[in-house]
Amino acid sequence: MALQSLDIVRRSATTTPSPQAREAHAGEVAKLIDVTKCIGCKACQVACMEWNDLRDEIGSCTGHYDNPADLSEHSWTLMRFSEHETAAGDLEWLIRKDGCMHCADPGCLKACPAPGAIVQYANGIVDFHEENCIGCGYCVTGCPFNVPRISKRDHKAYKCTLCSDRVAVGLEPACVKTCPTGAIVFGTKDDMKQHAAERIEDLKSRGFEHAGLYDPAGVGGTHVMYVLHHADQPQLYANLPAEPKISAMVGLWKGMSKPLALLAIAATAFAGFLHYIGIGPNEVDEDDEAAARREMEETR
Amino acid sequence: MSARKPPEIVRYRTSTRINHWIVAISFVLLALSGLALFHPSLFWLGNLFGGGTWTRILHPFIGVFMAVAFALLAFAVGGANRMERRDWQWLRGWRDVVGNHEQDLPEVGRYNAGQKLLYFLIVLCLLALLLSGIVIWRAYFSLLFPIGLVRLAAVVHAVAATVLICAIVVHVYAAIWVKGSVRAMTRGTVSPGWAWKHHHAWFRDVLRGGGRE
Ligand code: HEM
Ligand code: SF4
Numbered sequence: 001m002a003l004q005s006l007d008i009v010r011r012s013a014t015t016t017p018s019p020q021a022r023e024a025h026a027g028e029v030a031k032l033i034d035v036t037k038c039i040g041c042k043a044c045q046v047a048c049m050e051w052n053d054l055r056d057e058i059g060s061c062t063g064h065y066d067n068p069a070d071l072s073e074h075s076w077t078l079m080r081f082s083e084h085e086t087a088a089g090d091l092e093w094l095i096r097k098d099g100c101m102h103c104a105d106p107g108c109l110k111a112c113p114a115p116g117a118i119v120q121y122a123n124g125i126v127d128f129h130e131e132n133c134i135g136c137g138y139c140v141t142g143c144p145f146n147v148p149r150i151s152k153r154d155h156k157a158y159k160c161t162l163c164s165d166r167v168a169v170g171l172e173p174a175c176v177k178t179c180p181t182g183a184i185v186f187g188t189k190d191d192m193k194q195h196a197a198e199r200i201e202d203l204k205s206r207g208f209e210h211a212g213l214y215d216p217a218g219v220g221g222t223h224v225m226y227v228l229h230h231a232d233q234p235q236l237y238a239n240l241p242a243e244p245k246i247s248a249m250v251g252l253w254k255g256m257s258k259p260l261a262l263l264a265i266a267a268t269a270f271a272g273f274l275h276y277i278g279i280g281p282n283e284v285d286e287d288d289e290a291a292a293r294r295e296m297e298e299t300r
Numbered sequence: 301m302s303a304r305k306p307p308e309i310v311r312y313r314t315s316t317r318i319n320h321w322i323v324a325i326s327f328v329l330l331a332l333s334g335l336a337l338f339h340p341s342l343f344w345l346g347n348l349f350g351g352g353t354w355t356r357i358l359h360p361f362i363g364v365f366m367a368v369a370f371a372l373l374a375f376a377v378g379g380a381n382r383m384e385r386r387d388w389q390w391l392r393g394w395r396d397v398v399g400n401h402e403q404d405l406p407e408v409g410r411y412n413a414g415q416k417l418l419y420f421l422i423v424l425c426l427l428a429l430l431l432s433g434i435v436i437w438r439a440y441f442s443l444l445f446p447i448g449l450v451r452l453a454a455v456v457h458a459v460a461a462t463v464l465i466c467a468i469v470v471h472v473y474a475a476i477w478v479k480g481s482v483r484a485m486t487r488g489t490v491s492p493g494w495a496w497k498h499h500h501a502w503f504r505d506v507l508r509g510g511g512r513e
Contacts, residue, residue: 134337
């Protein structure tokens with residue numbers, strides 16, 4: 001999804017600085033999804049399909065309202081419906097718009113071995129550049145939210161771009177533009193937090209005492225945030241992780257251990273070199289051959 | 301000097317030699333393609349395979365191919381690689397080993413303790429690489445496994461690859477260090493003096509008509 005990018009703060013598998021002369025002077029962006037206002041109409045899914053020219057295969061009913069049943073290379077966002085029975089015995093229909101969270105500390109980018117296949121812009125958007133993607137699926141391994149999907153056809157990774165192409169020219173994401181209830185809003189991250197705070201106050205005054213903002217610190221915060229009625233139990237919302245962070249396994253796999261491993265290989269080779277120079281080869285001389293001949297004759 | 305050049309001693313059959321080099325070439329291809337994905341500083345190695353995408357596609361297929369070839373090799377030489385009491389003694393004299401003072405060490409059979417331990421290390425690493433490699437093979441298998449296992453397998457694969465590459469560096473260096481060894485894998489033969497000096501117990505076996513693969 002590349003535009004000319006002079007505002008890249010992080011680039012996968014790259015050890016030198018990326019072009020970043022342009023900064024996000026207006027502040028980082030965020031999309032705020034107010035789950036309490038969502039009516040599950042899926043207009044955002046349609047807007048996403050239209051703007052991004054995506055058409056998923058027509059599936060079949062799997063017994064719930066989720067349609068399609070899961071994210072895919074053609075479905076970058078998806079309403080997930082959960083039925084929740086409150087302590088008072090009321091039924092609540094919790095509808096969460098799933099998709100990339102645009103983590104400040106993205107596990108996908110950390111895991112990616114292909115230079116420039118995943119970038120993070122100064123405004124906070126995490127974008128896949130499919131032309132650099134090699135299809136290994138390491139981003140799937142790295143993501144704490146189970147978001148990236150590898151296409152069965154081209155074996156590239158796809159996910160929500162937060163409409164980086166629209167945002168780059170000053171438009172809001174397609175899903176935001178279309179939402180009929182105003183459940184999805186877009187702006188600077190600071191503004192969105194403030195807006196969320198007002199919403200949460202309102203919800204609390206109406207009896208949702210655990211209403212709160214989902215902006216998980218474990219991944220440095222996210223550029224897609226939720227207002228939840230039950231912020232104390234994010235798992236209620238189709239298993240939204242309570243404390244997402246990049247898995248310790250991924251940290252071990254991608255951290256300092258890599259350069260150390262390369263050092264170990266180089267050191268092993270160097271030790272061999274030193275041995276050869278210092279102690280030298282182990283050679284068979286004439287005496288050894290003569291001794292061998294003697295023993296052969298004795299045996300015969 | 302003499303017309304009576306001593307007869308060469310056969311160490312490896314042709315089929316074993318061919319298999320060894322199939323395994324060796326596969327290993328080099330696997331190490332290069334794997335390292336390309338291992339660290340950004342080595343991504344350029346992927347160009348040897350036609351770019352990153354081809355590297356990603358080819359690596360696991362070469363891996364499975366190598367695993368099969370190596371299994372045959374491992375069975376062929378496995379019997380002679382069992383550790384014996386004198387091997388532990390040999391290991392305790394490692395200073396004499398690296399210092400080229402073999403005369404002070406216990407007798408060695410077809411393989412010395414270093415070679416035997418290396419054998420087990422390589423078998424273990426390749427087993428770990430094969431199993432973890434299948435789990436992280438996104439195009440066909442990863443979806444069959446829970447994400448926690450895929451993450452673990454990624455670590456196991458990287459660790460086992462590092463250990464194996466170090467082990468093979470040692471293996472290759474040993475062949476350069478102990479002169480006369482390479483011919484065992486190219487021509488299949490060693491000189492009697494080589495066998496007498498480095499693998500005396502095996503040398504005696506051969507004289508008595510044993511010691512074959
Ligand atoms: C035995 C069968 C093997 C299989 C099935 C296998 C499979 C894989 C797969 C699926 C990947 C992920 C990238 C891709 O999809 O191509 C990978 C990465 C890798 N492989 Fe293997 N492999 C095998 C053997 C080996 C061997 C023998 C070595 C080392 C000499 C090796 C070294 C590596 C390395 C260094 C990586 C990158 C790991 C990382 O990114 O941390 N592999 N392998
Ligand atoms: S949610 Fe997953 S795919 Fe999206 S930025 Fe975070 S780690 Fe990457």
